[in-house]
Amino acid sequence: MGRRQEPTARQVRLGLELRKLREAAGLKATEAARLLGVSSVQMSQIESAISGVSEARVRRLAGHYSCADEQLISALVAMATDRTRGWWDEYRGDLPTQFLDLSELEHHARYRWDVEFLHVPGLLQTEDYARALFSFVNPEFPVSEVERWVEHRMRRRVIIERSRPTPYRAVIHEGALRIRVGDRRAARVQLARVLELSEADHVTVRVIPFDLDGFRGAGSAMVYAGGAVPELDTVVRDGPNGPVYFDAEAQLHRYRTLFRRVEAMSLDPGRSREFIRRLAKEL
Numbered sequence: 001m002g003r004r005q006e007p008t009a010r011q012v013r014l015g016l017e018l019r020k021l022r023e024a025a026g027l028k029a030t031e032a033a034r035l036l037g038v039s040s041v042q043m044s045q046i047e048s049a050i051s052g053v054s055e056a057r058v059r060r061l062a063g064h065y066s067c068a069d070e071q072l073i074s075a076l077v078a079m080a081t082d083r084t085r086g087w088w089d090e091y092r093g094d095l096p097t098q099f100l101d102l103s104e105l106e107h108h109a110r111y112r113w114d115v116e117f118l119h120v121p122g123l124l125q126t127e128d129y130a131r132a133l134f135s136f137v138n139p140e141f142p143v144s145e146v147e148r149w150v151e152h153r154m155r156r157r158v159i160i161e162r163s164r165p166t167p168y169r170a171v172i173h174e175g176a177l178r179i180r181v182g183d184r185r186a187a188r189v190q191l192a193r194v195l196e197l198s199e200a201d202h203v204t205v206r207v208i209p210f211d212l213d214g215f216r217g218a219g220s221a222m223v224y225a226g227g228a229v230p231e232l233d234t235v236v237r238d239g240p241n242g243p244v245y246f247d248a249e250a251q252l253h254r255y256r257t258l259f260r261r262v263e264a265m266s267l268d269p270g271r272s273r274e275f276i277r278r279l280a281k282e283l
Contacts, residue, residue, distance in 0.1 A: 003045065003050050003051055004049065004050055004051070004052070006097060007048075007049035007050065008097075008100070008101055008104055009098070009101035009104065009105065009245055010079060010082070010101070010104055010105065010108070011049040011052070011079075012048075012049040013079070013232070013234070013247060014049065014053070014076060014079040014080055015046060015047045015048055015049040016047070016247070017076060017231070017232070018046065018047055018053070018058070018061060018076070019047040021061070021062065021065040021067050022047075022061070022065055024065065025064070025065040025066055025067075027064070027065070029043050029044060029047070030043075032061065032064065032065075035060075035061075035064045036057060036060060036061060036064070052080065053080050054080065054081075055077045055080060055081050058073070058076050058077050058080050059073065059077065062076070069229075071228075071229050072229050072231055072232075074228075075227065075228035075229050075232055078228065079232075084107075086103065086104060086107055087103075087155055087158075088100045088103035088104060088107075088152070088155075091148070091152050094145075094148050095148070095149065095152055096242055098242045098243045098245075099152070099242065099243065101243070101245075102156075102223075102236060102243050103152070103155075103156055105225050105234055105236070106156060106159050106166070106225065107159065108227075108228075109159070109166055109225035109226055109227070110166070110167075110226040110227065110228065111166060111167040111168070111169075111225075111226040112159065112160075112166055112167070112168045112169075112223070112224070112225055112226070113168075113169045113170070113171075113222075113223070113224040113226075113259050114168075114169070114170040114171070114172075114222070114223055114224075115170075115171045115217075115220055115221050115222050115259060115262050116170070116171070116172050116173065116176050116221055117173040117175060117176055117218055117221050118173075118175065118176055118179065118221075119133065119176050119179070119181070120172065120176055120177070120181075120190060120194060121170050121172065122153055122156060123156060123157055123159070123160055123168065123170075124170065124193060124194050124197055124205075125153060125190070125193075126186070126189055126190050126193050127150055127154060128182050128186040128189065128190070129181050129182060129186060129190045130149070130150045130153045130154070131146060131147075131150050131182075132181045132182040132186065133181055134146050134149045134150060136181075160197065160200070160202065160203060165200075165202045166202070167202050168202060168203050168204070169203075169204040169206075169263070170203075170204070170205050170206070171206045171207075171208060171259075171262050171263050171266050172194075172205065172206070172207055172208070173207075173208045173218070174207060174208060174209050174210045174275075174279075175210070177191065177194070177207070177276065177279055178279065184283050187283055188280055188283045191276055191279060191280040191283070192280065194276060195273060195276050195277065195280070198269065198272070198273055198276075199273075204269050205269065205272055205273070205276075206263060206266035206267055206268065206269060206272045207266060207267050207271075207272040207275045207276065208262070208265065208266045208267070209267065209275065212265060215265060217258070217261065217262045217265070220258050220259075220262050221237065221238065222235055222236065222237050222255055222258070222259065223235070223236040223237070223243075224236075224255055224256070224259055230252070231249070232247075233247070233252050233256075234246070234247050235247070235251060235252065235255045
């Protein structure tokens with residue numbers, strides 16, 4: 001397989017998981033390379049995602065590492081053999097790679113959880129809302145470039161709009177719903193959009209009101225994407241230069257627990273819909 005110039009986050013994750021299995025088996029990279037019949041350089045390139053790896057080699061490595069988890073092995077094989085060129089590839093060269101990686105992550109996720117405090121979650125945003133956000137953050141962008149970002153964000157919604165949608169749960173703070181990113185009309189349309197989507201069977205929207213006593217979770221904003229197996233879950237958080245990805249077992253456990261704590265403190269879905277309706281009437 002040829003060398004990759006810019007591996008995707010999914011490809012990097014595969015290499016990382018293979019390295020984790022090797023280290024859990026107590027093997028050095030040079031030992032694994034000998035067992036696989038490749039050079040140390042090739043082994044390093046596989047684990048760093050510079051080179052791809054075949055199904056046969058994934059299974060051989062799993063055997064050498066004494067990994068008996070067939071579900072995990074099958075998930076790694078699927079990652080290794082995936083040749084999908086998704087819709088997000090149309091934006092390569094126009095948008096930063098980490099945003100395309102997020103689209104790919106969402107495409108493969110078994111479920112998606114969001115916690116937001118400042119903005120309506122991206123999957124629930126209207127065009128006007130997204131346009132106002134991108135225009136403010138990137139005032140130097142020409143209109144055509146802003147529209148490219150908006151288009152990409154709108155296309156990401158496919159995961160909750162397709163015929164077999166991804167189960168989606170969002171916890172949104174009242175502050176995010178009240179902040180008028182655009183004008184009054186745009187804010188009203190945005191709230192209507194959140195309400196519309198919250199009625200779908202596969203979408204759950206819950207609200208954290210300002211007057212909730214004892215709430216200390218304002219730093220817990222996140223995207224949590226469920227992998228094919230729990231070991232392959234991923235957390236995404238905003239960083240100064242774009243999305244930052246977390247996938248260590250301890251981190252995943254922490255954010256799973258954090259999401260459930262925040263969700264448990266929020267209003268139930270029915271009361272949340274009533275809350276959003278009241279906000280819309282105030283506009």
